[in-house]
Amino acid sequence: MKKSTRLLSLLLVFVLVFALMGSAFAENAATTAAKGEMAGQIVLLHTNDVHGAISGYAKVAALKQAYEAKGAYVLLLDAGDYSQGTVYVSSDKGANAVALMNLAGYDAAAVGNHEFDYGFDQLKTNLSAAKFQVLAANVLYNGKVAFKDNTVFTAPDGTKIGVFGLDTPETATKANPAMIKGVTFGSDAEIIAAAAAQVKALKAAGAKYVVCLGHLGVDTESVGHQSLDVIKAVSGIDLFIDGHSHSVIDGNTNTLISGTTKTKLDAGSTMAKYLASGAKARISSSTRWTR
Numbered sequence: 001m002k003k004s005t006r007l008l009s010l011l012l013v014f015v016l017v018f019a020l021m022g023s024a025f026a027e028n029a030a031t032t033a034a035k036g037e038m039a040g041q042i043v044l045l046h047t048n049d050v051h052g053a054i055s056g057y058a059k060v061a062a063l064k065q066a067y068e069a070k071g072a073y074v075l076l077l078d079a080g081d082y083s084q085g086t087v088y089v090s091s092d093k094g095a096n097a098v099a100l101m102n103l104a105g106y107d108a109a110a111v112g113n114h115e116f117d118y119g120f121d122q123l124k125t126n127l128s129a130a131k132f133q134v135l136a137a138n139v140l141y142n143g144k145v146a147f148k149d150n151t152v153f154t155a156p157d158g159t160k161i162g163v164f165g166l167d168t169p170e171t172a173t174k175a176n177p178a179m180i181k182g183v184t185f186g187s188d189a190e191i192i193a194a195a196a197a198q199v200k201a202l203k204a205a206g207a208k209y210v211v212c213l214g215h216l217g218v219d220t221e222s223v224g225h226q227s228l229d230v231i232k233a234v235s236g237i238d239l240f241i242d243g244h245s246h247s248v249i250d251g252n253t254n255t256l257i258s259g260t261t262k263t264k265l266d267a268g269s270t271m272a273k274y275l276a277s278g279a280k281a282r283i284s285s286s287t288r289w290t291r
C-alpha cells in the first residue's frame with residue numbers, strides 16, 4: 001500500500017445518454033443544477049481504498065445529491081478497504097466507516113482485504129449495520145457466500161443494472177488467518193469462474209449493464225487475479241470498478257456513453273493499452289483526492 005500517496009479515488013463513470021466531461025463538472029453540478037436536466041440518466045459514482053480518509057464522504061454525498069437534484073438516477077459504490085487506515089475508522093474496528101457510508105448514501109460496496117483486519121466476526125457485526133449491499137461473490141464462509149454475491153438495481157425507466165463483488169484472494173494471507181477461519185477467497189481460476197457465473201446470473205435477471213465491484217487491483221504480485229485477468233477471461237462485464245492497488249488508471253475522468261468506447265484516455269495509459277488489446281470491458285479511471 002502506498003501510504004505516502006494515500007488517496008481517495010473518486011470516479012465519475014458510466015454516464016448514459018450524454019457525455020459529461022471535465023474536472024469542473026462536480027462543481028457545476030452543484031451550482032448550476034437545473035431540475036430535470038439529467039432526467040433519464042444513470043450515474044455511477046464510485047470510490048475505492050478510502051482507508052479512513054473520512055472527509056471525502058461528505059463530498060461524495062454532496063455529489064450524489066447534486067446529480068439527484070438534476071434528476072439523475074445515481075448509484076454510489078465502493079470497491080473496498082474502508083475499514084482501516086486512520087484512527088477515525090480503526091478506533092472502533094471499522095464500524096465507523098460503515099456508519100459514515102450509510103450517512104453518505106452508499107448503495108453497494110465490495111469487501112477489501114482490510115475489511116478483515118479485525119476478524120470475520122467483527123466484520124459481520126460491522127456490516128450488519130450497513131444500509132448498502134455488501135457484495136463478494138468469491139468470499140465464502142464454510143462453503144457458502146459469506147455476504148451477498150450480487151444485486152440488481154432498477155432505474156426509474158426500468159433499466160436494470162447488475163452489480164457483483166469480488167475480493168482479492170490475497171486477503172487469506174494479508175489478514176490474520178486465525179481471525180478469518182472458515183473464510184475462503186477462491187483460487188485464481190475459481191475467481192474467474194465466479195465472475196463468469198455472476199455475469200450469467202445477472203444477465204438472466206434482466207440486467208442491461210453488468211458492473212463488477214472488484215477489490216483486485218493491477219499490482220504485479222496480483223497477476224492471475226488482477227481485474228485485467230478477469231476482464232480478459234470473462235465477457236459481459238460492462239464496467240469493472242477496481243480497487244486494492246491504488247492505481248490511477250487514466251488520471252482523469254472516464255465517461256462511458258451507453259456502453260460504447262467513447263472514452264477519453266491518456267495515450268500509453270494502462271487503460272489505453274488494455275483497450276488496444278481488444279478487451280471488451282473497461283476498468284474505471286479515477287481522479288486523485290488527497291487528504
Ligand SMILES: [Zn+2]
Nearest residue numbers: 081112113244
Ligand atoms: Zn486492498
